[in-house]
Amino acid sequence: MTSQTSHVPTADQIRRAPKVLLHDHLDGGLRPGTIIELAREQGYSKLPETEPDKLGIWFREAADSGSLERYLETFAHTCAVMQTREALFRVAAECAVDLAEDGVVYAEVRYAPEQHLEAGLTLEEVVEAVNEGFREGERLAREAGHRIRVGALLTAMRHAARSLEIAELANRHRDDGVVGFDIAGAEAGFPPTRHLDAFEYLKRENNHFTIHAGEAFGLPSIWQALQWCGADRLGHGVRIIDDIEVADDGSVRLGRLASYVRDKRIPLEMCPTSNLQTGAAASYAEHPVGLLRKLHFRATVNTDNRLMSGTSMSREFELLVDAFDYTLDDLQWFTVNAMKSAFIPFDERLAMINDVIKPGYAELKSEWLFRQTATTSASSGREG
Numbered sequence: 412m413t414s415q416t417s418h419v420p421t422a423d424q425i426r427r428a429p430k431v432l433l434h435d436h437l438d439g440g441l442r443p444g445t446i447i448e449l450a451r452e453q454g455y456s457k458l459p460e461t462e463p464d465k466l467g468i469w470f471r472e473a474a475d476s477g478s479l480e481r482y483l484e485t486f487a488h489t490c491a492v493m494q495t496r497e498a499l500f501r502v503a504a505e506c507a508v509d510l511a512e513d514g515v516v517y518a519e520v521r522y523a524p525e526q527h528l529e530a531g532l533t534l535e536e537v538v539e540a541v542n543e544g545f546r547e548g549e550r551l552a553r554e555a556g557h558r559i560r561v562g563a564l565l566t567a568m569r570h571a572a573r574s575l576e577i578a579e580l581a582n583r584h585r586d587d588g589v590v591g592f593d594i595a596g597a598e599a600g601f602p603p604t605r606h607l608d609a610f611e612y613l614k615r616e617n618n619h620f621t622i623h624a625g626e627a628f629g630l631p632s633i634w635q636a637l638q639w640c641g642a643d644r645l646g647h648g649v650r651i652i653d654d655i656e657v658a659d660d661g662s663v664r665l666g667r668l669a670s671y672v673r674d675k676r677i678p679l680e681m682c683p684t685s686n687l688q689t690g691a692a693a694s695y696a697e698h699p700v701g702l703l704r705k706l707h708f709r710a711t712v713n714t715d716n717r718l719m720s721g722t723s724m725s726r727e728f729e730l731l732v733d734a735f736d737y738t739l740d741d742l743q744w745f746t747v748n749a750m751k752s753a754f755i756p757f758d759e760r761l762a763m764i765n766d767v768i769k770p771g772y773a774e775l776k777s778e779w780l781f782r783q784t785a786t787t788s789a790s791s792g793r794e795g
């Protein structure tokens with residue numbers, strides 16, 4: 412018998428379900444058609460393709476190498492066309508519209524302001540343009556019947572040396588759409604402790620930050636991010652699986668670090684498709700999210716780079732439903748986890764959970780009742 416809780420969601424239900432996205436890069440989510448138009452307007456001639464479908468495929472294939480370093484090379488093209496106020500505004504607005512259309516109700520979208528200064532913008536101007544774009548996108552989404560709230564995370568590149576400056580920038584804009592800070596880029600060789608002054612500054616300011624850690628590099632990176640730097644969340648964090656032993660009889664033993672992550676409810680911003688592309692996981696079925704969800708880690712599901720992974724929040728959920736037979740209850744669990752872990756104030760997170768997320772899933776979970784009633788009356792009608 413079908414029960415409410417065992418209901419396997421359809422693709423359409425997944426799209427309509429309220430979703431929360433904590434890990435999405437602005438420069439990894441452009442529409443291919445927009446890249447082509449911006450390149451034409453700005454005289455950027457190095458795009459590998461000039462037709463939107465082909466360019467989308469090019470990004471997915473180029474990012475599919477199994478190496479984080481090669482994956483990151485593809486961002487040269489997106490950053491190249493995001494150097495003016497107008498371009499940043501457009502990309503941010505389209506990002507909010509696209510996420511809203513996919514059923515995302517709350518998103519934290521990150522980008523590295525230092526990568527958008529080539530045409531003479533200042534760091535402040537970059538942040539202002541992106542913030543204005545997000546507000547415009549929220550407005551356009553509302554006009555189209557969707558509700559979304561987007562916060563920005565400012566990223567510092569881990570190979571560079573501007574993290575304190577970017578942390579200060581994030582802090583200056585904390586009441587103006589910037590909800591936190593992050594570091595990203597190649598992980599091996601660039602440990603989080605290189606940026607300790609930035610993290611210590613943010614802690615003194617009672618501000619929030621996440622750190623890309625445990626993606627291309629393992630436990631030492633996660634340990635540093637948490638115990639030296641004090642990260643509120645882990646970007647990816649999938650390699651925490653290296654500190655978990657599952658015996659043949661199914662019993663599980665957590666090491667000290669994995670226990671700490673679970674006990675302290677440290678949010679893991681997991682991005683399944685991205686992890687497959689960079690070699691951090693072998694397949695969806697083997698992705699650590701399956702075990703971590705079972706063990707009640709504070710796991711969340713994210714897109715990372717929608718362009719490079721050819722994905723969306725709905726698609727990531729669909730892939731996990733296929734791999735792990737997740738129900739709407741599982742998807743709600745991931746969504747509530749993400750909302751609890753967001754960087755906006757507690758009362759606003761709670762209101763999102765109680766007034767948007769739970770009612771949204773309750774509505775979806777009730778649909779099977781009506782579908783069954785409709786089928787019954789239709790068939791009894793035919794019989795009569």
Ligand SMILES: O=c1[nH]cnc2c1ncn2[C@H]1C[C@H](O)[C@@H](CO)O1
Nearest residue numbers: 436438486521522523566595596623
């Ligand atoms: O998954 C990632 N790991 C590390 N760095 C990343 C990842 N995805 C994107 N980035 C980098 C490339 C972008 O240019 C930068 C800022 O969004 O962050």
Ligand SMILES: [Zn+2]
Nearest residue numbers: 595623646715
């Ligand atoms: Zn990322």
